[in-house]
Amino acid sequence: MIHLFEPDKFYLSIGSHPPALRIESGDTVETSTVDAGGFDRNGVSVSGRGNPQTGPIHVDGATPGDVLAVQFSKIWPNRDHGFCRPRIAANVLEPGHDSGVENHDIFNFSLDFGSNTATIKDPSEGLKNLSVPIRPMIGCFGVAPDRGQAISTATSGPHGGNMDYRGFEPGVTAYLPVFVEGALFHIGDGHAWQSDGEILGTGIEISMDVTFTLSVIPQKEIFWPRGQNKDFIFTAGNVRPLDEALQHSSSEMLRWLVDDYDLSLPDANILLGMYVQYDVGNVYDPAYTMICKIPKSVLPEPNKDALVSYSA
Numbered sequence: 001m002i003h004l005f006e007p008d009k010f011y012l013s014i015g016s017h018p019p020a021l022r023i024e025s026g027d028t029v030e031t032s033t034v035d036a037g038g039f040d041r042n043g044v045s046v047s048g049r050g051n052p053q054t055g056p057i058h059v060d061g062a063t064p065g066d067v068l069a070v071q072f073s074k075i076w077p078n079r080d081h082g083f084c085r086p087r088i089a090a091n092v093l094e095p096g097h098d099s100g101v102e103n104h105d106i107f108n109f110s111l112d113f114g115s116n117t118a119t120i121k122d123p124s125e126g127l128k129n130l131s132v133p134i135r136p137m138i139g140c141f142g143v144a145p146d147r148g149q150a151i152s153t154a155t156s157g158p159h160g161g162n163m164d165y166r167g168f169e170p171g172v173t174a175y176l177p178v179f180v181e182g183a184l185f186h187i188g189d190g191h192a193w194q195s196d197g198e199i200l201g202t203g204i205e206i207s208m209d210v211t212f213t214l215s216v217i218p219q220k221e222i223f224w225p226r227g228q229n230k231d232f233i234f235t236a237g238n239v240r241p242l243d244e245a246l247q248h249s250s251s252e253m254l255r256w257l258v259d260d261y262d263l264s265l266p267d268a269n270i271l272l273g274m275y276v277q278y279d280v281g282n283v284y285d286p287a288y289t290m291i292c293k294i295p296k297s298v299l300p301e302p303n304k305d306a307l308v309s310y311s312a
Contacts, residue, residue, distance in 0.1 A: 001023070001024065001027045001028070002027070002028045002029075002030060003021060003023055003027060003028070003029045003030070003031075004030050004031075005020070005021050005029055005030065005031040005054075005057075006031070006032070007020065007031060007032065007033075007054040007055070010034060010038070010046065010047035010052035010053055010054065010188070011052065011053045011055070011056075011153075011186065012047075012048055012050045012051070012052060012053070012152065012153050013053075013150040013151055013152050013153060014053060014056075014142045014143070014144060014145065014150065014151050014153060014159060014160070014161055014186045015144050015145065015148075015149060015150025015151065015184075016144045016148060016150070016180055016184060017055075017056050017144075017150070017184070018056075019055075019056055019057065019058035019182065019184065020054075020055055020056060020057065021055070021057045021058070022057075022058045022060060022182075023057060023058070023059055023060065023214065024059070024060050024061070025059055025060065025061050025062070025214065025215050025216040026213065026214075026215050027059075027213070027214065028073075028211060028212070028213045029057060029211070029212055029213075029214065030074075030209075030210075030211045031054055031187075031209075031210060031211075032054065032078060032207065032208060032209050032210065033052075033053075033054050033138075033187060033188045033189070033190050033207060033208045033210060034046055034047055034052050034054075034188065034207050035082065035083075035189075035190065035205045035206050035207045036049065036050070036051050036052075036139075036188075036189050036202065036205040037049045037083070037205065038050075038052050039207065040207055041078040041079050041207045042079070043079065043081075050152075050153055050154060051139065051140045051153035051154065051162055051188050051189040052153070052188050053140065053141075053153055053186035053187060053188040054186070054187050054188055054210075055184070055185055055186040055187060056144065056184035056185055056186050057183075057184070057185040057186075057214065058182035058183070058184060059182055059183045059185065059214050059216055060182065061216050061218075062178050062181070062182050062183035062216045063178065063181060063218075064146070064178055064179055064180065064181075065178065065219055065221065066178040066183075066216050066217060066218050066219060066220065067175050067176065067177060067178060067216075067217040067220040067222055067307065068143055068175070068176045068177075068178050068183045068185065068214060068215070068216060068217075069173055069174070069175055069213075069214070069215040069216075069217055069307070070141070070173065070174040070175075070176065070185065070212055070213075070214060071172075071173045071212060071213040071214075071215070072138070072168070072169065072170050072171065072172050072173070072174070072210070072211075072212050073170060073171075073211045073212060073213065074170055074209065074210060074211035074212075075136040075137065075138055075169060075170050075190065075208055075209075075210050076136055076170075076208060076209050076210075077111060077134070077136060077190070077192050077206045077207070077208055077209075078207050078208060078209045079111075079206065079207055080110060080111045080112075080113070081108060081109065081110055081111065081121075081206075082108075082109045082111065082118070082192050082204040082205050082206035083106050083107065083108050083109065083202070083204070083205050084106070084107045084109060084200060084202045084203065084204050084205065085103075085105065085106055085107075085200055085201055085202045086101055086105055086106075086107050086200060087099050087101035087102070087103060087105065087200065087201075088101075088199050088200060089199055089200070089201055089283070089284045091283070091284075092197070092199045092283060092284075107120050107121075108120070108121040108122075109121065109192070109204050111134060111192060111206075113134070116133060116134045117131045117132065117133055117134060118131070118132050118133075118134055118192055118193055118204055119131050119132075132193045132204070133193065134192050134193060135166070135169065135192070135193055136169060136170070136190065136191065136192055136208065137165075137166050137167070137168050137169045137190070137191050137194060137203070138168050138169075138187060138188075138189065138190055138191075138208070138210070139162060139163070139164045139168075139188075139189035139190065139191055139194070139198070139203065140153050140156075140160075140161060140162040140163070140164070140186075140187070140188050140189035141160055141161075141168070141174070141185070141186060141187040141188070141189075142156070142159045142160025142161045142176060142185075142186055142225075143159050143160060143176045143177075143178060143179065143180070143183045143184055143185055143186070144159065144179060144180045144183070144184035144186075145157065145158070145159040145179050145180075146179035146180065152286075153186075153188065153189070154285060154286060155238075155285050155286040155287045156236075156238035156285065156287045156289060157238050157239070157287060158177060158223060158224055158225070158238070159176065159177070159179065160174075160176050160225050160238075161238065161287075162189065162282075162285050162287075163225070163236055163238060163281050163282065163289040164189075164191075164194065164198040164203070164281055164282035164284070164285065164289060165236065165279065165281035165282070165289055165291055166191075166194050166195070166196065166203075166279075166281075167227065167229065167234065167279065167291065168227070171229055171230065172227055172228070172229045173227060173228050173229075174225060174226070174227045175217075175222060175225065175226040175227065175307055176225055177221075177222050177223065177224075177225075178216075183214075183216070185214060187210060187212070189205075190205075190206055190207060190208030190210070191203030191204055191205060191206065192204040192206045196279065196280045197280045197281075197282055197283045197284070198281075198282040198283075198284050198285075199283060199284060200284075201284045217307065220305070220307065222252070222255075222256075222307075223248075223251075223252055223255070224236055224237055224238070224248050224249065224252040225238070226252065226256065226307065228296075228307075228308055230296075231295060231296060231297075232277075232293040232294060232295055232296060233253075233256065233293065233294055233296060233299070233308065234253075234279075234291050234292060234293035234294075235249045235250075235252035235253045235256065235291070235292045235293075236249055236252075236281060236289055236290070236291055237249035237250075237252065237289070237290045237292070238281075238287045238288070238289050239287050239288065240286065240287055240288050241288070242283065242288045242290065245287070245288045245289060245290040246278065246290045246292070248290075249278075249290045249291060249292035250272070250276075250292050252292070253272060253276070253292045253293075253294065254268055254269070254272060256307075257271060257272065257294075257299075259305075260302050260303060260305065260306035260307060260308070261299055261300050261301075261302055261303065261306070262300070262303050263300065271294070271298065271299075272294065274298075275294055275295060275298045276292060276293070276294060277292075277293050277294070277295075278290060278291065278292060278293075279291035279293065
């Protein structure tokens, strides 16, 4: 079933908020998100700033210990302008290195859907030729965490959240551990473009039209978010410091190789060591995000209980 959902309330935390929509496992949702500042498709302020979330969506049958599969089929801007803050995060630079940019500065971007590019409005001479492709992604999405927590959309964790990984784009299926009845899926923080690390603290922030399918995979234990696209499987570690985020993503991948591909631990060690690729999701938020990924082309056939066998 396809649900056309028009949100009228947004949350600045991911938690056990009252469900805005109830669906069955395998249903598809067509909805929209507002930008990180709380502005909708018409440029109207409808929420406070800080990655407002559409939802939550209750998926019938989801219980703690399950996995929620999120298949993204559409993520596309629903207006022709976005914004970006141009100051590099202090923690990305050497201590004491002044970026030379004031906190209040904002660059506004115009989107050209004919050429699928974005350019700065009223650019300086040095940036007059700057043009980036429109490559939409979702920066923040997740499920309600355990113990009744409501976790700020500024950060991330095992439940997902503000991971700001540019790989969460159309055609990707994400996998999240379920902690509460119904999973309570939230989504927001669309970017028309973002480079690795989100070192500015923003991409090109914009409202989006999104379509996704939510499916429950019963009694399948995972500890951190996972995902797949046509070429890779990947895992996300969300924490500070960066080396701990790398550890979580690597351990989650090692578990995945053993559990779903019937590899022995020694064989999984070698395969991971030979073919691993790491992406930086973000190094700006309170929790950093590191992505560990493996090409599907080097993997053995998944077993019958594998996550990938559940994806369309």
